[in-house]
Amino acid sequence: MSLVNIDRAIRLPAPDVEALIQGRMIAAIVWRTFNPGEQYALYPTDNSNMSLIKPKQMSLFSESGQLELPLVVLDKVSIKAWARCEFCQTLNDPESLEALSLLTVWKTEALQQILQQRPFIFVAYLRVYLLPQPLEMPVHPSGNFVSLPKSLTVTDATPVLSESIFAKRRQKLEKLEPPEHPELEELQSALVHLSTTNPKAKQLDAEIKMFLGWSSDKPVKPIKPDLAWIKTIAALGNRSIELEEKKSNYQAGTDFENITRQSLEFLGFKIENAYKGGAGGLDLFCSKPYPLVGECKAGRLIPSRTAEELIKLGGMHLSRDKFLESTKLVIGPGNPSVDMLKAAQEWKVSIINAMTLQKLVELKAKYPGAVNLVELKPYLEMGRQIDDRIKDYIEKVEREIRLRSQIIQAVKQLCSDSDFPTVVEIKVQYNARFAATDSKLTNESVKDLTIELSSPLTGYLGRIKGDNSQSDRFYFLRDLPIDD
Numbered sequence: 001m002s003l004v005n006i007d008r009a010i011r012l013p014a015p016d017v018e019a020l021i022q023g024r025m026i027a028a029i030v031w032r033t034f035n036p037g038e039q040y041a042l043y044p045t046d047n048s049n050m051s052l053i054k055p056k057q058m059s060l061f062s063e064s065g066q067l068e069l070p071l072v073v074l075d076k077v078s079i080k081a082w083a084r085c086e087f088c089q090t091l092n093d094p095e096s097l098e099a100l101s102l103l104t105v106w107k108t109e110a111l112q113q114i115l116q117q118r119p120f121i122f123v124a125y126l127r128v129y130l131l132p133q134p135l136e137m138p139v140h141p142s143g144n145f146v147s148l149p150k151s152l153t154v155t156d157a158t159p160v161l162s163e164s165i166f167a168k169r170r171q172k173l174e175k176l177e178p179p180e181h182p183e184l185e186e187l188q189s190a191l192v193h194l195s196t197t198n199p200k201a202k203q204l205d206a207e208i209k210m211f212l213g214w215s216s217d218k219p220v221k222p223i224k225p226d227l228a229w230i231k232t233i234a235a236l237g238n239r240s241i242e243l244e245e246k247k248s249n250y251q252a253g254t255d256f257e258n259i260t261r262q263s264l265e266f267l268g269f270k271i272e273n274a275y276k277g278g279a280g281g282l283d284l285f286c287s288k289p290y291p292l293v294g295e296c297k298a299g300r301l302i303p304s305r306t307a308e309e310l311i312k313l314g315g316m317h318l319s320r321d322k323f324l325e326s327t328k329l330v331i332g333p334g335n336p337s338v339d340m341l342k343a344a345q346e347w348k349v350s351i352i353n354a355m356t357l358q359k360l361v362e363l364k365a366k367y368p369g370a371v372n373l374v375e376l377k378p379y380l381e382m383g384r385q386i387d388d389r390i391k392d393y394i395e396k397v398e399r400e401i402r403l404r405s406q407i408i409q410a411v412k413q414l415c416s417d418s419d420f421p422t423v424v425e426i427k428v429q430y431n432a433r434f435a436a437t438d439s440k441l442t443n444e445s446v447k448d449l450t451i452e453l454s455s456p457l458t459g460y461l462g463r464i465k466g467d468n469s470q471s472d473r474f475y476f477l478r479d480l481p482i483d484d
Helices: 014-022 055-060 094-103 108-117 163-174 182-191 199-212 225-244 250-267 304-317 320-325 338-347 354-366 373-380 387-416 432-437 443-453
Strands: 003-013 027-030 039-045 076-091 121-138 145-155 284-288 292-296 327-332 349-353 461-464 473-476
Touching (some): 003 014, 003 225, 014 076, 014 121, 039 145, 076 145, 076 163, 094 108, 094 163, 108 121, 121 145, 182 199, 225 250, 250 284, 250 292, 250 354, 292 304, 304 327, 304 338, 304 349, 327 338, 327 354, 338 349, 354 387, 373 387, 387 443, 387 473, 443 461
Parallel strands (some): 003 039, 292 327
Antiparallel strands (some): 003 145, 027 121, 076 121, 461 473
């Protein structure tokens, strides 16, 4: 994941932009050769080119002629995505236009009309990424490019299509190979409006898109707009390294410190701002759930003076005993020096990389109750570089979540085999995967987990209490989605 600065938008017809965002196509008709690496926000123009769209693609629009999710409303334009050019192809013979039409939303006749006005049709292959939240800006009636009101710093964390799916689609388009399943494309177009009110049609629509390669093999979960900052934690650390050689990394260091504080607060630490401020202030002091003193160090190297500053300032602001009992943490994107590692071991100062912090915060964002700070405490007190230990903790939590998901699926399967959605008992042998996941799993431990999952605070299973714990019955309520 990397940060990208976007200051201009490319003007494209609104139907093309919507088709790119939906994953229906990966190309745009442009007016010149685009170079790989060019990147722009996608600015939708009005719908005046409706004649370019094939009849079956009219499902992109409501009867009013406006997009279902309007990109152009009155005097405002809503920009929802940005794109990077991966390749540009020129076409000028009738056979290639017919093949291009089959792979896109454009009519062959309309492509032929364009070719009558130009010697070539330039087709830019675009890798499209969703913005965490739309950018609204005034309508600009002319120009191939539009300057944005302000430069956007975006990430490539939310691609419309995964890298493998995009590569497959690109290869097919380059070779102008016909679509493999035109009948399914027709069915998907018919489902568009029905899927807005019918859950089963919506599910079928999603499955067809995935099968056709119009969406990723693993659906990309857009980051909630208020959590988009999480994907920039490591990138801001890396930016401080890039700016270090230019002697201009003061602001980058401040930005990294701010996002580190935000990360720890998000994880559940209570940061005391009274200890922060200017020279002589602590970068971080967390009072709950346990005392934690932290130092943020931007740049390529974490020198030994980082530990010295932490010890000096921590001892100055806290009592000696309180400082020695506190968890001590240095967070930065760089590598610790040999002397820093020695000091870390001597004073029990742990060092964590910015990317590791980001992965921990991502885990919390994905499963809000997953990060237990009390359980995490021993992992933070190793007195060395602890990225491998944090990785172990994250994998442990993910294994526990995966196990619970498997138990939910087992109950779901058992319920589907009975007339009434209950089961008399849950035993480990019902699902052999349990034993493979955890050799210590017993009937009793599975029972404990089913009780946990049937808590009103989790709500994955339902529970009907019996006369004793051995006669409790459970039934399926909802899935616990996990990544493979």
